[in-house]
Amino acid sequence: MIESFKQLEELGRDRDLADVFLETDEQEHGIAKADILLALTRRRAVMRDCVERGKGGGLSMGKLVGDEAKKLNEAFLAGKTFLDPLTVKAELYALSVMGENSRMGVIVAAPTAGAGGVVPGMLLALEEERNIDPEKTVRALVVAGGIGSIIALSANISGAAGGCQNEVGVASSMGAAAVAYMMDGSTRQSIQAAALALKNTLGLVCDPVGGLVEVPCVKRNALFAVHGLTAAQLALAGVESVIPMDEVVEAMVRIGRALPRGLKETAEGGLATTATGCAIGSRLKDEANQRRADRAAERERLAQERKASTH
């Protein structure tokens, strides 16, 4: 078992990082390497589907988001975007996945659903823009998963435990390492990319408006997909984090503990308690009460029907 990033760097020196993780996982969890790759090939396909479906947009369950991917896609297709295509696509694909997620569509939690747009946004955009073999993307998903599994040894990967740094922060860190791998970086560069990405998300709170995975989650995934790409770029150029990755994770755990409860997914602080956030929150509560009342009426109707049919 790999217990730290320091150990990972030693094990992975001059080796293919995906191979290191595949071997460790096979030993630890008894899942054959071929089966891990097969499962991740399917998951890459689910991500790809999400991106295609999501580009069209559509209103979310809470009706707070919906047309972000559609708008960006239209601007891109019309040649009205000013960023380079890799960056635009990373944003677009992240928005697409998160749109699907907000409509209760089938997605891949990577590592969570609320942060599930970051990794596919980065990896699928890069695959397309640099003509990378999809098999390499699948191996990059191994790297992303492996990085996440080491973080998970000391941190709960959930906004409820430590805020959004534990979700979107971790996702951008995993994605940055995977991108460095896809661009043929060394193991050390992947770990540095992970550290640079994570370090610069520390303190990010989880304050979803109305408690929904919609605001700010959907757009945040797009912005942090780009953040992860820039971290990978720095690492590939040889820029290194002064604070080693293991210590960055330690800091994340401490910050997560120090964050007040209201900023950890409870919708009792931050954006959720702004004037607009509160107004949306109470509207959602009213709608939920209405739905409950409707369901009770429906239950009553079914009971009456059953009674009538037994007579």
Place this chain on the structure above:
Amino acid sequence: MATRHDRKVSILDVMGPVMVGPSSSHTAGTARLGRVAREILDEDPVEVRFILHPPLAATYRGHGSDFALVGGSIGLNVDDPRIPEAIRIAEQMGVEIVFTEEDLGDVHPNTVRIEIRGKSREAEITGSSIGGGVIEVFNLNGFQTRFKGDSPTLLLFYRDRPGMISEVTRIIAEEGINIASLYCSRKQRGKDAFMQIDVDSPLGHEALARICAVGDVAEAKYLDRIP
């Protein structure tokens, strides 16, 4: 930094699961907790009560945890597109669903106690959805446990007496199956006891029948990996 070995998760746990949105801790993890309760009950439920720890009670509705908990408790998987309709489906099945709130103590914010009742029996679990769809069940029918649903598991309810562990593990060894971890707890010496054995490969019907036949075993339940 303390590394917690019980937090070992695989690559597929991190890059997954494939699930219905919108939240892995509130939708996927909670659906799996519901599913654990359903598997332990091992028959169609008639009534399911979800007792939510306050932080979960504050957030569950917005994240679709209500659909997910109910979906799992009627046997739906986390990637089943019917999860958004789970409450309606449960009502059509005639299942009584109750949600309440209670402080469950010093536990993870996303913790729930599920009391599930069928026609002939009932079960109760308490567990947390700790993120990314990963769960930890720490109480099962009143016994302390540490169940994650990530490997095939044998759950054994029996009367506490010397030699029980060796008799059961011998049968498993004779089947050529490796034990990954073993956990025992009991309510009182010589009284009701519980054993959880996580195994590396599936346990056959024959082995299960042999274990059921061991003296003082009240009930043996075999659960596959919870998808």
